[in-house]
Amino acid sequence: MEESIQMPPEKSDSKETLVGSSGLVSAALTPEKDFEAITLEEKKQPKRVLHFSDGILEEFSSDEEDETDDSTPKIDPKTLTWIPYMWYYCVLGATKTLAVCDFVGEKFAWWLGITSPKYQYAIDEYNRLHAEEREELDQEAEEREEIRNRVAETNAKKLYMDPVGQPGTDPSASNI
Template identity: 50%
Template sequence: MEMSQIPELSSTNVKVKVPKRVVYFSDGVVEEFSDDETDQPSAEQEQQVVDPKTLPWRDWFVFKSWAAATGTLSAIDYMGEWLASVFGITTPKYQFEIDEYHRRQAEKKEEEENVSGWTTQNESERNVTQQPNTTSQN
C-alpha cells in the first residue's frame, strides 16, 4: 500500500465522561457518572419548603411532633452508638485470639520460607543398605 492510498484522518472530537462522584474504598475506587434521567429529580422527589408559621394548628402540631420525634431518635441513636463503643460492644469478643492465630500462621510461614533453602536428609536416606539376597540357590 502506498502512502497516497492511505486516507487522511481528520480530527475527531472525543467526549470524555467526567464522573459525578468518586468514592474511594480500601479495595478500589468507584466512579459514579451522571445520567440525565437521575440528575433531574422528579416531581415526587422534590420537597417543598413550608413555613411552619403559615400552617393551621393541626398541621403545625404534626410538623413539630415529627421534627421532635426525628431529633429525639437521632440523639438516642447517637448515644447508643457512643455507649456501645465505650463499653466495647462493637468489637469482636475474641479478636485478640484471631489476631494471635494470624500472627502465628505468618510466623510459621516465614520460618518455612527461611528453612526452604536448606535441605536435610531423612533417616531412611542416610541409612541405605543393601538387603541380602534371600533366595537360595539349590
C-alpha cells in the same frame, strides 16, 4: 462545555454544527462526503473519584440520581393552622431526637465494646496461643542447636585426642 467542529475554509459552507439538547455535537451530512460525519459526545465529569490501593474508580452520576425527588413540597410552618403546626413540629422534634439517640447509642456501644465482632475473644485467644506455641518451638529449636554444637565440640575433641588422652599428639605422626 460545548465542543465545536472546525472545518477547512473551503468546506465550511457545506456543513453545519448542530448541538442537541443532550449535549451531543454532530455535523449535517453532505451526500458526497458522508464519511466525514462527526459525532462527538461531551465528556462527562465524574461525580466522585475514589482512590484505592489497586487503582482509581471514577463514579459517574446516572440520570436517575440526577433527578431529585421534589414530589413533597416544602412546608412553611408559619402558614399552617394550629393542629398541623403542632403536628409539623412534633414530627420534626421526633426525627431530630431519633437522630441524636442513634448517634449517642453508637458512641455508647463503642465505649462498651459491643461493636467488636461477636467472637473476638476467641480470635484473640487463638492468636495468643499461636504466638506462645511458636515461641516454645523457637526455644526448643535453639536448645537443640546448642546440644548439636556441644556434641560437635566433644566429637571434635575426641577426634584430635591421642589414645592416652593427651591433646595435640597425633598417633600416626609418631610412627614415622
